[in-house]
Amino acid sequence: MRYWMLETIHEYASERAAEAPEERAAAERAHTAYFIRFAETAEPRLRSADQLPWMRRVETELDNIRAVLDRARGAGDERAAQRMVFAVCWFWWLRNYRSEALRRVDQVLALGPEPGREDDPRYWPYRSLQLMRLFMLGENGGLDRIKAEPGGLAPVQRLIRTFDRPGPRSARFPGMLWGVLAFFVDPGLDIRRVMDDTLANVRRFGSPWETAVVLMGRTHLLADLPGGVQEVDAALGELRELCREVGDRWVLAQVSGAVGEAAMARGRFDAAREACEESLRYAREVGAYAEVPVLMARLAELSYRAGDLEGAEKGLAAAVQEAERIHVREAEAFLALLGAMLAISGEDAGRARTAIEAAKTEAGRGTPPPQFAVAVGMVEARIAAREEGGPRAALRSLVPVLRRAVAGGLAPTLLAQVAEAAAPMLLSTGDPAGAVRILAAAEIWRGPYPRSVPEAREAADVTARARAALTPEAYETARATGAVRTPPEVAAGLAALFT
Numbered sequence: 001m002r003y004w005m006l007e008t009i010h011e012y013a014s015e016r017a018a019e020a021p022e023e024r025a026a027a028e029r030a031h032t033a034y035f036i037r038f039a040e041t042a043e044p045r046l047r048s049a050d051q052l053p054w055m056r057r058v059e060t061e062l063d064n065i066r067a068v069l070d071r072a073r074g075a076g077d078e079r080a081a082q083r084m085v086f087a088v089c090w091f092w093w094l095r096n097y098r099s100e101a102l103r104r105v106d107q108v109l110a111l112g113p114e115p116g117r118e119d120d121p122r123y124w125p126y127r128s129l130q131l132m133r134l135f136m137l138g139e140n141g142g143l144d145r146i147k148a149e150p151g152g153l154a155p156v157q158r159l160i161r162t163f164d165r166p167g168p169r170s171a172r173f174p175g176m177l178w179g180v181l182a183f184f185v186d187p188g189l190d191i192r193r194v195m196d197d198t199l200a201n202v203r204r205f206g207s208p209w210e211t212a213v214v215l216m217g218r219t220h221l222l223a224d225l226p227g228g229v230q231e232v233d234a235a236l237g238e239l240r241e242l243c244r245e246v247g248d249r250w251v252l253a254q255v256s257g258a259v260g261e262a263a264m265a266r267g268r269f270d271a272a273r274e275a276c277e278e279s280l281r282y283a284r285e286v287g288a289y290a291e292v293p294v295l296m297a298r299l300a301e302l303s304y305r306a307g308d309l310e311g312a313e314k315g316l317a318a319a320v321q322e323a324e325r326i327h328v329r330e331a332e333a334f335l336a337l338l339g340a341m342l343a344i345s346g347e348d349a350g351r352a353r354t355a356i357e358a359a360k361t362e363a364g365r366g367t368p369p370p371q372f373a374v375a376v377g378m379v380e381a382r383i384a385a386r387e388e389g390g391p392r393a394a395l396r397s398l399v400p401v402l403r404r405a406v407a408g409g410l411a412p413t414l415l416a417q418v419a420e421a422a423a424p425m426l427l428s429t430g431d432p433a434g435a436v437r438i439l440a441a442a443e444i445w446r447g448p449y450p451r452s453v454p455e456a457r458e459a460a461d462v463t464a465r466a467r468a469a470l471t472p473e474a475y476e477t478a479r480a481t482g483a484v485r486t487p488p489e490v491a492a493g494l495a496a497l498f499t
Contacts, residue, residue, distance in 0.1 A: 001114055002060075015139040015339070018258065026253055028071060028139035029373040031064070031067070031068065031071075032068050032071060032072065032080055034489055035061065035064050035065060035067075035068045035084075035126065036068065036080060036083050036084055036087070038061065038211060039065060039083075039084055039087035039088050040079050040083065040087045042054050042057065042058050042087070043086075043088070043090065046058065046091055046094070047090065047209045047246070047248045047250075048209075048246065048247055048248060049246075049247025049248070050247075051247075051248060051249065051286060052249075052286070053267070055091070055095070055286065055287055058091050059095070059387045061303065065084060065088055067235045068080070068084055069081055069084055069085070069104060069107075069108075069410075069453075073107055073111065074085065076111055077252075078108065078112045078122075081111060082106070082108055082125050082129065084130075085104055085105060085108050085129065085132075086125075089101055089105070089132055089174070090173060092137075093136070094287070094288055095251060095287050095288075095289065096288075096289045096290040096328065098327070100135050102133065102136040102137065103224070104177045104303060105129055105132055105136060106133065107132045108129060109126070109129055109130065109133065112126075114126060124169055127159065127162055127163075128169070128174055128175060128344040130159050131159060131163060131174050131177060131181070132174040133177060134156065134159070134181050135177050135181065138181065138184055138267075153185060153368075156185055157185065160178050160181060160182045160185065161253065163175050163178035164178060164182070164194075164197075166197075166200075166201045166204070167205060168205040168206075170198070170205075171201045171202040171204065171205035171206035171210060172205070172206055172207075172210060173210060173213075176198060176201075176206060176210050176213070176214055177201055177231060178198070179191075179194040179195055179197070179198040179214075179217075180217055180221075182194055183221070183229060191221055191222075192222065195214070195217065195218040195221060195222070196218075198214050198218075198271075199211070199214050199215060199218055199411055202214045203326070206345065208242050208245045208246050209246045209248060209251070211242060212239060212242040212243065212246055212248075212251045212255075213251065215235055215238065215239055216251065216254045216255065216258070217238040217244070217425070218233055218235070218241060219231070219235040219236070219239070219258055220258065232258070232262050233262070236255065236258060236259055236262065236364075239251075239255045239258075240255065243255055243280075248286075249283075249285050249286035249485070250282070250283070250284040250286050250288055251475075252279075252282045253279045253280075253282035253283040253286070253288060253291065253295075254279070255279075256275050256276070256278040256279035256282060257275070257276060257295065257298065259275040260272045260273070260274075260275035260276035260278075260279060260298065260302070261298070263275060264276075264302055264305060265413065265449050266448065266449060266450070266476075267449075267450040267452075269302060269305065269306040270385050271303055271450070273299065273302055276295065276298050276299050276301065276302060279295055280295040280296065280299070282293065283295055283473045288329070289326045289328065290326075290328050290330055292320045292322055292326070292328075293319045293323035293326075293328050293331040294330075294331045294334060296315065296318055296319035296322055297316060297317050297319040297331065297334060297335055297338055298318040300313075300314075300315030300319060300338060302319075303315055304338075304341070304342060304345070304452070304454065305452035305453060305454070306452075306453055307452075307453030307454065307457075309342065309345060309346060309454075312342055313342055316335065316338055316339055316342060317352075319331070319335055320335050320339075323335060329362070329365065332358075332362040333359050333362035333363040333365075333372070334359075334372075336355050336356070336358040336359035336362055337355075337356070337372070337375060337376060337379070339351075339355040339357040339358075339359075340352045340353075340355035340356040340359060340379045340383075341375075341379055343355055344379060344382045344383055344386075345454055347386070349383050349387060352379065352382075352383050353383050356376060356379050356380055358381065358462070359376060360376060363376070366386055370404075370408045370410065371410060371414060373404070374401055374404060374405045374408075374410065374414060374418060375396070377397070377400070377401030377404070377418075378398070378401055378417065378418050380397060381394045381395075381397045381401065381421060381422075381425075382394065382421060384397050385424070385425055385428070390428070391424075391426075391428035391429050392425075392429050394425050395422060395425045395426065395429065395494065395497065395498075396498055398418070398421060398422050398425070398494070399491070399494050399498065401418055402415070402418045402419060402422075402487075402490070402494065403491045403495070405418050405487075406487045406488055406491050410443040411448055412446065412447065412450045412487070413445070413447075415442075415445055415487045416442035416443070416445040416446045417442075417455070419438050419441060419442045419445075419490050420438065420439060420442045420451075420455060420458075420459065422435075422438050422494060423435040423438045423439050423458075423459070423462045424441075424458060424461075424462050426438060427462055427465055427466060427469075432465065432466035432470050433466070433470060433474060433475075433477075433478040434478075434493075435462050435466050436463070436466045436470070436475060436478040436479050436482060437478050437481055437482030437490075437493075438490065439459055439462060439463065440478070440479045440480075440481075440482030440483040440485075441481065441482045441483065441484075441485040441486075441487075441490050444484075445487065454461040454486070466478075
């Protein structure tokens with residue numbers, strides 16, 4: 001049973017309680033102890049099949065949880081404040097209370113001096129809070145601000161090295177996040193080695209939930225690296241087994257989303273839509289509101305890849321409306337990028353330029369992956385092809401984009417998309433053989449992953465026009481020559497056009 005009172009009665013009760021300070025202090029101690037126990041009881045259940053009623057219970061008790069944190073902070077009770085923050089931080093992140101989470105973590109860190117020795121009992125709780133703070137900063141765009149400060153990365157790197165060792169502390173939340181944070185702080189890191197080490201550690205010391213989260217993160221990261229796509233199917237098979245064991249709808253949403261992306265990459269659009277809609281349903285069930293606009297945008301992207309531009313526009317508009325309704329800034333960069341892609345497909349260069357500038361602005365507030373910058377550069381080149389500089393200027397702007405993608409070791413399918421963007425530009429500059437070579441090379445890089453419908457239409461148009469401009473012998477020679485070219489060779493060949 002819950003009791004409610006009018007504010008005037010609350011004021012009266014507070015005045016009477018002040019007349020009995022010992023009784024009030026005892027009541028406050030009991031309140032603190034009760035709600036810390038409540039939060040710590042709820043914490044594992046928030047990541048289980050029983051999570052929905054527990055989510056509602058925690059949501060209902062948020063003001064009591066805040067009261068405990070405020071009281072602990074006022075009394076300088078660092079241990080009570082730490083216990084409460086550790087118990088509710090995942091809830092804060094999942095339910096999009098991320099700004100509050102960051103503020104609360106900062107408040108708790110400020111309660112005591114930084115411990116310097118591992119034998120200090122405050123050492124590991126303090127370090128875990130610092131890692132949690134980094135996690136929240138990454139969601140709020142703070143990691144880029146740290147990178148920009150002189151010497152700002154040194155303490156971050158020291159903290160990450162603290163968790164870069166096998167053991168239980170690096171296998172449980174938040175310690176298990178060190179590998180992903182290390183990648184965002186240092187993109188040149190051997191992320192495959194880091195994620196493999198992290199996964200091995202959580203398999204040994206962590207729970208099935210933590211194993212599922214790390215395996216999911218590893219799957220997303222490696223899917224964008226050379227050879228990584230081939231590992232996705234095996235990982236998804238294990239993730240399905242873990243999902244049945246764990247029952248967490250957030251994990252289910254992540255796995256369904258990955259299944260949808262894998263199906264979309266293979267051109268299996270019906271299966272992709274079914275999986276993405278399932279992911280959206282799980283995210284809504286668990287209240288992962290920050291992820292809903294992105295998942296809606298994935299469905300819009302799926303419509304675009306299937307050749308339904310009108311459906312994609314409607315889906316994107318709905319995703320933008322949802323992001324505005326629930327105030328999710330994290331999705332805006334991706335939504336703007338997708339808007340630019342749709343606009344340029346519809347040959348609306350002006351709208352595409354506005355959208356891509358918005359995407360870059362929003363990306364500057366966070367820490368987007370390298371794939372995002374490559375996608376932006378590719379769209380900008382397509383926009384440039386329709387502006388005053390024309391296809392030659394567009395080709396010039398595409399060269400560093402392809403070089404960046406090659407140097408970053410990104411997935412061959414993404415390299416193929418960037419290279420294929422150059423084909424119509426080469427054709428327009430009077431180099432049909434160059435266009436044929438590019439398309440032939442990119443087709444090999446793609447392997448079993450076909451072009452989307454818009455990409456296939458563009459490639460067919462370029463091929464038809466190139467055939468008309470070349471003799472059959474010249475066309476076949478260009479195609480055979482291109483089929484054996486590697487991504488670095490294609491990037492160097494495009495760069496040579498401007499030297």
